[in-house]
Amino acid sequence: MTTGPTRPPGRVGPVASGDRSGPPDGPLPTTRTTIGTTMANDDGMYPLRPGDRGAAVADVRAALRSLELLVPAPADGGETESETRYDEATELAVRHFQQVRGLTVDGHVGEETYRALSEARWSLGDRLLHHDPERPMRGDDVTNLQERLLELGYDAGRADGILGPETETGLRAFQRDYGLSADGQCGPATLRALRQLGRKVTGGRPQLLRQSALMVESGPHLIGRVIVLDPGHGGPETGVTAGETTEADLAFDLASRIEGSLAAAGATAYLTRGREQNPSPAERTAFANDARADLFLSLHMDAHDSEHARGVASYYYGTGSGASSTVGEQFAHLVRREVVARTGLIDLGGYPKTWDLLRMTRMPAVRLDCGYLSHEVDRRLLLDARLRGTVASAVLAAVQRLFLPAEADPPTGTFVLDRSSSSG
Ligand SMILES: [Zn+2]
Numbered sequence: 001m002t003t004g005p006t007r008p009p010g011r012v013g014p015v016a017s018g019d020r021s022g023p024p025d026g027p028l029p030t031t032r033t034t035i036g037t038t039m040a041n042d043d044g045m046y047p048l049r050p051g052d053r054g055a056a057v058a059d060v061r062a063a064l065r066s067l068e069l070l071v072p073a074p075a076d077g078g079e080t081e082s083e084t085r086y087d088e089a090t091e092l093a094v095r096h097f098q099q100v101r102g103l104t105v106d107g108h109v110g111e112e113t114y115r116a117l118s119e120a121r122w123s124l125g126d127r128l129l130h131h132d133p134e135r136p137m138r139g140d141d142v143t144n145l146q147e148r149l150l151e152l153g154y155d156a157g158r159a160d161g162i163l164g165p166e167t168e169t170g171l172r173a174f175q176r177d178y179g180l181s182a183d184g185q186c187g188p189a190t191l192r193a194l195r196q197l198g199r200k201v202t203g204g205r206p207q208l209l210r211q212s213a214l215m216v217e218s219g220p221h222l223i224g225r226v227i228v229l230d231p232g233h234g235g236p237e238t239g240v241t242a243g244e245t246t247e248a249d250l251a252f253d254l255a256s257r258i259e260g261s262l263a264a265a266g267a268t269a270y271l272t273r274g275r276e277q278n279p280s281p282a283e284r285t286a287f288a289n290d291a292r293a294d295l296f297l298s299l300h301m302d303a304h305d306s307e308h309a310r311g312v313a314s315y316y317y318g319t320g321s322g323a324s325s326t327v328g329e330q331f332a333h334l335v336r337r338e339v340v341a342r343t344g345l346i347d348l349g350g351y352p353k354t355w356d357l358l359r360m361t362r363m364p365a366v367r368l369d370c371g372y373l374s375h376e377v378d379r380r381l382l383l384d385a386r387l388r389g390t391v392a393s394a395v396l397a398a399v400q401r402l403f404l405p406a407e408a409d410p411p412t413g414t415f416v417l418d419r420s421s422s423s424g
Contacts, residue, residue, distance in 0.1 A: 046109065046110050046111050046114060047108040047109055047110040047111075047113075048060060048086055048108065048109040049086065049107070049108045049109075050086050050087070050088070050090070050091045050107065050108075051086060052085075052086040053084050053085050053086065054084055055084065057084050057085060057086045057090070058083050058084045060086075060090065060094070060109050060114075060117065061083060061090055061093075063117045063118075063120075063121055064090065064093040064094065064097065064117070066121055067097065067117075067120055067121070068351065068353070069093040069096055069097055070089060070090065070093045071089075091107040092107075094107050094108070094109060094113065095107045096354075097113070097116070097117065097120075098113060098116075100319070100354045100359075101116050101120075103116060115138075118139075119138050119139040119140060119161060120139075120140050121139075121140075122139035122140050122141040122142075123140065123141055123144070124141040124144040124145060124148075124191065125141070125191055126141055127141070128185060128186065128187050129141065129142060129145060129163060129185070129186035130163070130168075130184060130185040130186070131163055131164065131165060131167065131168035131184060132163075133165075136162050136163050136164055137162075137163040138161055138162050138163070139161060140161065140319075142161045142162060142163045142167070143159050143160070143161040145163075145167070145171070145186055145194075146158075146159040146160070146161075146167055146170075147159050148194050148197075149167070149170045149171060149174055149194075150170075152174065152194075152197060154170040154171075154173050154174050155169070155170050155173075156169075156170030156171065157170070168184045171184050171186060171190070172184045174190075174193075174194075175190060178193050178197075180193060222262065222265045222266045222267035222399065222400065222403065223266035223267070224266075224267075224268075225266075225267040225268065225294050225295070225399075225403065226267070226268045226269075226270070226291055226292060226293045226294050226295075227262055227267055227268070227269045227270075227293060227294060227295045227296075227297065227399065228269070228270050228271075228272060228287065228288040228291055228293040228295070228296045228297070229255040229258055229259055229269055229270070229271050229272070229297050229299065230255070230271070230272040230273075230284050230288070230296065230297065230298040230299065230357070231248070231251035231252040231254070231255040231271060231272070231273060231299050232247060232248065232251045232298060232299055232300040232301075233246075233247055233248035233251065233278060233300075234248045234252070234273045234274075234275070234276065234277050234278040234279075235248075235276050235277050235278035236278065237278045239251070239300065239301070240301060240302065240303035240373050240374070241303075241373065242373040242374075242379050242382075242383065245373075245383060247300065247301045247303075247373060248278075249275075250301055250373075250382060250383075250388070251299045251300060251301065252271075252273075252275055253385075253388060254299050254370070254388050254391060254392065255271050255299055256271070257388055257389055257391075257392035258297075258299075258391075258392045258395045258396065259271060260392070261392050261393060261395070261396040262396060262399065265396060265399075265400070267399070270287070270291055270293070272284040272287050272288070281355075281356045281357045281360070282356070282360065284298075284357065285356070285357060285360040285361045285365075286360075288361050288362075288363065288365075289360075289361065289362050289363075292363075293361075293363050294363055294364075295331065295363060295364055295365075295366075295399065295402070296361045296363055296364070296365035296366070297331075297335070297365075297366055297367075297368060297395065298357055298365070298366070298367040298368070299367075299368055299370065300367060300368070300369045300370070301369065301370055301371055301372070301373050301382060302369045302371070302372045302373070302374075303372055303373050303374035304372060304374050304375075305374075306374075307374060307375065307376070308375070309372050309374065309375060310345070310346050310371065310372045310375035310377065310378045311345055311346030311347060311348040311371065311372065311378070312336050312339050312340055312343075312345045312346065312347060312348060312368070312369065312370055312371060313336070313348040313349060313350070313351065313368075313369045314332040314333070314335060314336040314349075314350040314351075314366055314367065314368050314369070315332065315350065315351050315352070315353040315355070315358065315366065315367040315369075316328035316329045316331070316332040316350065316351075316352060316353070316358060316364075316365070316366050316367075317352065317353065317354065317355075317358035317359055317361075317365060318352025318353070318354070319352065319354055327364040327402070328358070328364040328365055328366055329350070329352070330364075330402065331364055331366050331398065331399075331402050332350040332366045332368075333350050334398040334401050334402055335366060335368055335394070335395055335398035335399075336349075336350055336368065337398075338394035338395070338397050338398045338401075339368070339370065339391055339394040339395070339398075341394070342390050342391075342393065342394045343381065343387060343390055343391060343394070344381075345370070345371050345378060345381065348369075353367075355367070368395075370382070370391060
């Protein structure tokens, strides 16, 4: 009963991606691109390097984009020849990917990097997972399966992304315990069971669950809390600009306002930089780590060539394959929704990222991109000091909500700090 419409074993490995028409869980997401189609043959195409052109480069770019390491193609000209060029942005994205994956960072796509890109594009549910002794299945979906089994207390071996005999044994044990046919194949029914159980343990690895528990136990007050605010850019690096006004200045103004509201609520708030400074990401994160901060919030505004781009986005640490910070994710959503509810800025959603700023901070860390200076309406709002005061109140409310027990959590946009109770 675990098997649905699946393809025969042996044709489902990452390299055989020309045949991806019938995945178990319905149509593939459109972002899941087929890097395998033109690069599957080990025929000496590697390595690809800056300056190269061709369909193989377009595939690499598409794979990087599906991992959100490369910005989306412009909606008007997605198929232009620039998509086939191994340009500077491609190289940067490849370097970033290599760094996150622990590969040699050279900016070239050799066989190892290609294989890792290929593995990274699989999400749990994309294909039927099973143990193939001849050619073990590899991918982020396998890692995710292993992590879930381990969370549930099954010995699935190390979460290394390779489906070996130990993982199969763990999977069969899980299936037996949950009344599924113990066939060692992870199909739709097994996935459903894993997902339902996953919800009960709130999707976290043990140390992340501990992190959540600590947050709740320490109560609703902000007294004793240390929050580090990180205004983006600074000094000679202005970020994006709107006439005379720079992102660096606006972020600094915003951070100062938030610092004031947090201090009024009894928290200790620090800024990572002075008005004229521009510390490196490593310095910013080291500052927060040294301060033993409970929370780290980086503040930016955005801009885009398209005058239509607008809205608020938030980012938290995560690879999109299960290894994410649950508290960071929670705060990323809270803060963005509070800002959206109070300002009328558009909600662009929250996303996992592996940026150094989010990865090297030891506490929950979030980056908020608060509006587009290139958009007429966003810009007018952001240049208004009252609006920035509203954003500061929204951030304060989100911080308060993060530290409140879940059952006491008020609806978004309504929470007002009671100053009389915060002074005690
Ligand atoms: Zn910025």
